[in-house]
Amino acid sequence: MPPSLLAIVVDCHDSLSQANFWAAALGHQVSERNPHEYEVSDPSGEGTPLYFMNVPEAKTVKNRLHVDITTDGPLADEVARLVAAGGTLVEMRQDPATLANPDTWAVLQDPEGNEFCVLNADSVTGMA
Numbered sequence: 192m193p194p195s196l197l198a199i200v201v202d203c204h205d206s207l208s209q210a211n212f213w214a215a216a217l218g219h220q221v222s223e224r225n226p227h228e229y230e231v232s233d234p235s236g237e238g239t240p241l242y243f244m245n246v247p248e249a250k251t252v253k254n255r256l257h258v259d260i261t262t263d264g265p266l267a268d269e270v271a272r273l274v275a276a277g278g279t280l281v282e283m284r285q286d287p288a289t290l291a292n293p294d295t296w297a298v299l300q301d302p303e304g305n306e307f308c309v310l311n312a313d314s315v316t317g318m319a
Contacts, residue, residue, distance in 0.1 A: 198230070198242045199258070203250075203303050206243040212302050213241055215276045217260065254306050259296075261312040269309055270297045277302045 203209045207221075210229035214221045219231045224242070232240035241258075262269035274280055279300045286293035296310040 196239050198240045200242045200244060201305065202246040202248075203243055203305075204245065205303070206245045209301065209303055210241075210243040212277050213243070216273055216278070216301075250304050257305070258307040259310060260307065261310050261315060263312050266295070266297060266309065266311045266314070269311075270299065273299055273309065281306065 201209060201213075206227050206229050210221045210231050213219070214231045217231065217233075220234050222230050222232070224230050227245035229243045230240050231243065232238070270280055281298040281300055283295070283297050285295045294310060295314050296308045298306060298308055300306055
């Protein structure tokens, strides 16, 4: 049997706050696994869960791995919803039209400064 992805783990200062933000962002549920360790997962059991675990050190540099999420609605509406939930808009980006698969997306940060991107599902190209 080949290995499979168990979870994406996020080290953080306030694991419950982070779990609550990401559960709201993704429409998922939060469950406590251990003290200061929370799982955010799809209620249907589909997909890979996110785990949030407290660590003593603060985030100091840009993420080398980040999450991309898509929305079926207007990108601006989703960005506004995530900002209202505690995220921060960093910038809007757009690939040059000369690329084979140009995309438009928003770069945001969660409440602890972890970068993530938001795209409109209809504007993502070349991901079949």
